[in-house]
Amino acid sequence: MVKSRRNEIVAAYALMAPFIVVYGVVFVYPSVKMFELGFTDAPLIGAGAWVGFKNFWRLQSDRLFWTAVWNTLYFVLLSVVPSTLAGLAIAIAINRLKGWMQSATLAAFFLPYILPVSVVYRIWSWMFDKDFGVAQYAIVPFTGGEHVSVFRTLPLFMPAVAFVTVWWLIGFNVLLFIAGLRNISSEIYEASALDGAGRWTQFRRITWPLIWPVTALVLTIQLILQLKIFDQVYLFAANVRTDATMVMVQYILKQGFQMNRGGLAAAASMVLFVLIVVLSVLQFQMLRARGQR
Amino acid sequence: MSATAQSVDSPAAVGARGLSRLRHLDLIGLVITVATLALAVVWAFPLYWGLVTTFKPEYEIVRPGVQLWPEHFTFENYIHVLLRTKIGLWYLNSLITSGAVTVIVVVMAAAAGYAISQLEFHGRRFFWWMILASFMVPIPSVTVNHFILMSQFHWINSLPGVIAPQLIAPVTVIIYKQFFDSVPRDFREAAVIDGASELQLLFRIYLPMNWGITTAVAIITFIGAWNLFLWPFVAVNTEDKMNITVGITQVHDAFGVSYGRDLATAMLAALPVAIVYLIFQRRVTQAIMLSAGIKG
Amino acid sequence: MSAPPKNGNGAEPHVELKRVTKRYGAVTAISDLSLAVDKGSFTALLGPSGCGKSTLLRMIAGLEVITAGQCFIDSIDVTDVPPAQRRIAMVFQSYALYPHMTVRQNIAFSLSVAGAPRKTQEDRTREVARILQLEPYLDRRPAELSGGQRQRVAIGRALVRKPEVFLFDEPLSNLDAKLRVQMRLELAKLHADLVTTMIYVTHDQTEAMTLADKIVVLDKGTISQVGSPLELYNRPANKFVAAFIGSPSMNFFGVDVAPADDGVANVVLPGGRTARARLRGKSAIAAPVELGVRPEHLALVDPNDPASAFRGAIRIVERLGNATLLYVDTPAGQLIVQGEGNLEAKPGQGVGLTLSESDVHLFGASGASL
Numbered sequence: 040m041v042k043s044r045r046n047e048i049v050a051a052y053a054l055m056a057p058f059i060v061v062y063g064v065v066f067v068y069p070s071v072k073m074f075e076l077g078f079t080d081a082p083l084i085g086a087g088a089w090v091g092f093k094n095f096w097r098l099q100s101d102r103l104f105w106t107a108v109w110n111t112l113y114f115v116l117l118s119v120v121p122s123t124l125a126g127l128a129i130a131i132a133i134n135r136l137k138g139w140m141q142s143a144t145l146a147a148f149f150l151p152y153i154l155p156v157s158v159v160y161r162i163w164s165w166m167f168d169k170d171f172g173v174a175q176y177a178i179v180p181f182t183g184g185e186h187v188s189v190f191r192t193l194p195l196f197m198p199a200v201a202f203v204t205v206w207w208l209i210g211f212n213v214l215l216f217i218a219g220l221r222n223i224s225s226e227i228y229e230a231s232a233l234d235g236a237g238r239w240t241q242f243r244r245i246t247w248p249l250i251w252p253v254t255a256l257v258l259t260i261q262l263i264l265q266l267k268i269f270d271q272v273y274l275f276a277a278n279v280r281t282d283a284t285m286v287m288v289q290y291i292l293k294q295g296f297q298m299n300r301g302g303l304a305a306a307a308s309m310v311l312f313v314l315i316v317v318l319s320v321l322q323f324q325m326l327r328a329r330g331q332r
Numbered sequence: 333m334s335a336t337a338q339s340v341d342s343p344a345a346v347g348a349r350g351l352s353r354l355r356h357l358d359l360i361g362l363v364i365t366v367a368t369l370a371l372a373v374v375w376a377f378p379l380y381w382g383l384v385t386t387f388k389p390e391y392e393i394v395r396p397g398v399q400l401w402p403e404h405f406t407f408e409n410y411i412h413v414l415l416r417t418k419i420g421l422w423y424l425n426s427l428i429t430s431g432a433v434t435v436i437v438v439v440m441a442a443a444a445g446y447a448i449s450q451l452e453f454h455g456r457r458f459f460w461w462m463i464l465a466s467f468m469v470p471i472p473s474v475t476v477n478h479f480i481l482m483s484q485f486h487w488i489n490s491l492p493g494v495i496a497p498q499l500i501a502p503v504t505v506i507i508y509k510q511f512f513d514s515v516p517r518d519f520r521e522a523a524v525i526d527g528a529s530e531l532q533l534l535f536r537i538y539l540p541m542n543w544g545i546t547t548a549v550a551i552i553t554f555i556g557a558w559n560l561f562l563w564p565f566v567a568v569n570t571e572d573k574m575n576i577t578v579g580i581t582q583v584h585d586a587f588g589v590s591y592g593r594d595l596a597t598a599m600l601a602a603l604p605v606a607i608v609y610l611i612f613q614r615r616v617t618q619a620i621m622l623s624a625g626i627k628g
Numbered sequence: 629m630s631a632p633p634k635n636g637n638g639a640e641p642h643v644e645l646k647r648v649t650k651r652y653g654a655v656t657a658i659s660d661l662s663l664a665v666d667k668g669s670f671t672a673l674l675g676p677s678g679c680g681k682s683t684l685l686r687m688i689a690g691l692e693v694i695t696a697g698q699c700f701i702d703s704i705d706v707t708d709v710p711p712a713q714r715r716i717a718m719v720f721q722s723y724a725l726y727p728h729m730t731v732r733q734n735i736a737f738s739l740s741v742a743g744a745p746r747k748t749q750e751d752r753t754r755e756v757a758r759i760l761q762l763e764p765y766l767d768r769r770p771a772e773l774s775g776g777q778r779q780r781v782a783i784g785r786a787l788v789r790k791p792e793v794f795l796f797d798e799p800l801s802n803l804d805a806k807l808r809v810q811m812r813l814e815l816a817k818l819h820a821d822l823v824t825t826m827i828y829v830t831h832d833q834t835e836a837m838t839l840a841d842k843i844v845v846l847d848k849g850t851i852s853q854v855g856s857p858l859e860l861y862n863r864p865a866n867k868f869v870a871a872f873i874g875s876p877s878m879n880f881f882g883v884d885v886a887p888a889d890d891g892v893a894n895v896v897l898p899g900g901r902t903a904r905a906r907l908r909g910k911s912a913i914a915a916p917v918e919l920g921v922r923p924e925h926l927a928l929v930d931p932n933d934p935a936s937a938f939r940g941a942i943r944i945v946e947r948l949g950n951a952t953l954l955y956v957d958t959p960a961g962q963l964i965v966q967g968e969g970n971l972e973a974k975p976g977q978g979v980g981l982t983l984s985e986s987d988v989h990l991f992g993a994s995g996a997s998l
Contacts, residue, residue, distance in 0.1 A: 050530035
């Protein structure tokens with residue numbers, strides 16, 4: 040098109056300017072600062088001196104840091120795969136239904152997803168409440184009549200939080216899977232039924248391979264999401280005076296805000312960043328290889 | 333009536349076998365359907381349970397046994413919360429911050445997405461790569477640095493301070509850019525011949541062609557901002573500046589533990605987003621699909 | 629700036645492309661092409677897909693950058709002028725109607741963009757709607773309109789701008805056959821009423837023939853011939869134009885040409901018979917030569933007539949009602965012959981064909997007419 044280059048450039052920069060300014064100030068600058076700060080001994084507010092890799096040595100010798108790393112990975116283990124598989128199963132189940140039944144069940148599974156974390160926290164701390172929580176009725180048979188304060192019982196804490204997280208976020212996975220399932224033409228199933236394939240065979244030979252791209256996507260999104268976990272863990276552990284359930288983001292915040300160690304917090308942030316990048320790239324490669332098989 | 337014996341392979345026999353097989357399959361199908369419905373009920377139960385508890389007086393709540401419907405239906409928990417806590421202020425804060433984030437993000441992202449999609453200028457590719465790269469950096473990692481930055485602006489414990497870091501929205505820009513890319517070239521050419529400037533093109537042609545996308549993006553941004561916990565939690569330290577998601581976790585009743593009231597505050601916090609979802613279900617679904625498509 | 633060349637009647641051309649070249653990277657679509665369009669004329673750019681006709685139109689519109697050369701509108705060099713300032717309007721093949729606006733808003737858009745007063749917008753819109761019979765549809769959206777109605781809205785949008793030049797990019801190709809005929813008529817009427825310069829791109833030779841004062845036939849980025857419809861029909865300058873214009877298309881077969889004798893050549897036809905063909909130009913005869921004859925210029929005679937050019941047998945008979953097409957196997961291959969609507973003919977029937985010396989065309993090795 041013949042255009043006035045000047046007008047075009049003026050328009051372009053005028054349109055881009057707000058985004059560039061905000062993005063630069065609120066994202067690029069802090070991100071760069073994070074990388075820089077990690078190599079200094081700065082407090083939260085104020086400058087510090089360059090200390091090279093000293094912060095990283097401090098991290099790796101800090102038992103609390105490793106606790107946080109382990110807890111984060113443990114949480115990921117407990118939540119990513121189960122929520123993905125459960126999401127797929129529920130999506131398949133919902134996809135079979137029609138009309139009001141489908142809308143109603145979809146709403147039931149999806150509604151928790153749009154709730155704020157604090158609401159989810161309140162609902163489930165009430166469900167699990169030691170004295171009056173309705174979940175105790177399910178627990179009591181296993182403990183011989185004794186009520187359990189689930190979130191104060193260390194071995195139960197992470198599994199319980201993972202369970203609540205799955206309940207909360209499953210809607211997202213279900214939605215993606217339903218969209219993927221709808222892309223599989225029903226004729227394939229009809230043809231296989233004529234060939235005598237039963238439900239399980241259909242799942243194994245048709246559904247699972249064809250939905251694999253969506254499965255891989257969901258796994259990746261969940262992995263990246265759960266590595267950044269903070270809200271639920273913090274809230275459920277708020278009344279428990281222990282650092283044993285700390286996760287990485289918590290550790291970062293503690294170092295930064297509580298211990299006033301800006302540099303150390305930044306260093307821990309960098310570790311988290313690298314962890315996320317490495318794990319997601321690894322997972323991506325692994326899933327892609329499997330998908331091509 | 334003929335006395336012909338029916339052999340095993342006669343059509344009638346095959347038909348009868350098929351029918352029983354059909355019924356057999358249907359039975360499993362029925363079981364699965366019932367199981368699905370049952371699971372949905374169980375899944376939704378905590379929501380129901382939390383909700384119904386808020387309408388019970390405290391003495392009923394702490395009674396042993398499971399009461400699925402209040403014996404004495406009451407609004408007293410809500411009344412207390414609405415009158416005696418700062419929940420009104422938190423609503424306001426949430427409304428202001430979420431609204432501001434939504435408006436700013438949508439306008440910014442539409443403009444930037446349009447420029448990257450339709451215009452040629454130096455640095456276009458660079459900005460695009462920068463946006464794509466920003467996926468890799470997890471926002472929680474930058475929380476500390478956000479705090480440092482906001483304190484440099486003297487925006488700690490203020491609404492602008494809560495709003496600013498939420499304006500990072502690469503996904504929204506990408507959604508808009510892809511949408512603008514998909515508009516056939518003809519419309520642009522026709523409008524250019526008609527004399528439209530770039531701004532007129534954006535606001536009178538491209539955006540209005542599909543308000544659905546803008547609505548979807550706006551709703552999902554609003555819900556995300558409303559529900560945000562981490563940053564508003566870090567950035568604010570007095571009750572009067574909290575948003576509602578943070579507020580309801582920070583206040584402990586001076587009168588001791590009150591399940592009814594705690595849950596009532598939670599229900600009030602959830603109400604706006606639940607309503608938005610129920611009204612705009614399709615848009616919410618659409619927005620999630622769009623942003624998931626980007627991450628894939 | 630040198631004075632632009634004048635055409636036959638002394639007036640300067642309204643739109644002119646001077647030695648334009650269009651390159652897309654390493655590919656040259658159009659090379660050193662010059663074209664002049666007279667004011668008030670209806671000029672068709674005709675050719676098969678890929679010949680560059682749309683590219684030319686878009687260069688005139690300013691939607692494509694001219695790599696080399698110049699474009700003049702009303703003697704003003706508009707080569708670097710953006711489309712909005714060229715006083716042109718364009719009707720797109722897909723109509724490009726803004727889907728979220730009503731017909732009224734679509735038509736008024738350019739006025740609204742320019743900030744024209746409300747009254748002006750309303751008046752002009754109403755006037756255009758009246759001309760195009762769109763009044764009942766003013767408040768509908770494009771999605772609620774039929775193809776023909778949408779087409780008229782597209783024309784209306786162009787009309788309201790009172791441009792100097794109308795550009796049409798294959799506007800009828802998305803319509804069904806009946807509608808196409810109807811719209812053709814309306815376009816002809818429009819041109820007669822407005823007498824504005826119209827440049828019309830099409831691949832359909834019928835549209836070009838019926839609508840245009842002047843047809844520019846394009847072949848792979850170059851002009852094959854420029855002329856009025858009848859000129860192109862009766863005196864094609866080369867084989868490409870001869871084959872492209874006319875439906876059903878001209879028959880071609882190779883011949884041997886004996887030395888010319890005062891403007892008429894002796895031609896040896898396949899099958900051994902001879903015929904005479906009038907030479908149009910003075911150029912030397914370059915073998916191999918092809919002879920072209922239109923289906924309606926082949927006459928049926930008794931198969932045993934010794935003066936006939938060919939003896940053949942009818943393969944297929946197509947009855948159109950107003951004409952009959954015969955596909956006849958002859959020594960020159962299968963020839964199409966056009967006859968009367970109620971011609972008596974049967975497949976398998978033996979026939980003789982004759983041609984007259986003034987109704988045949990000879991084409992030399994390069995394709996140019998002899």
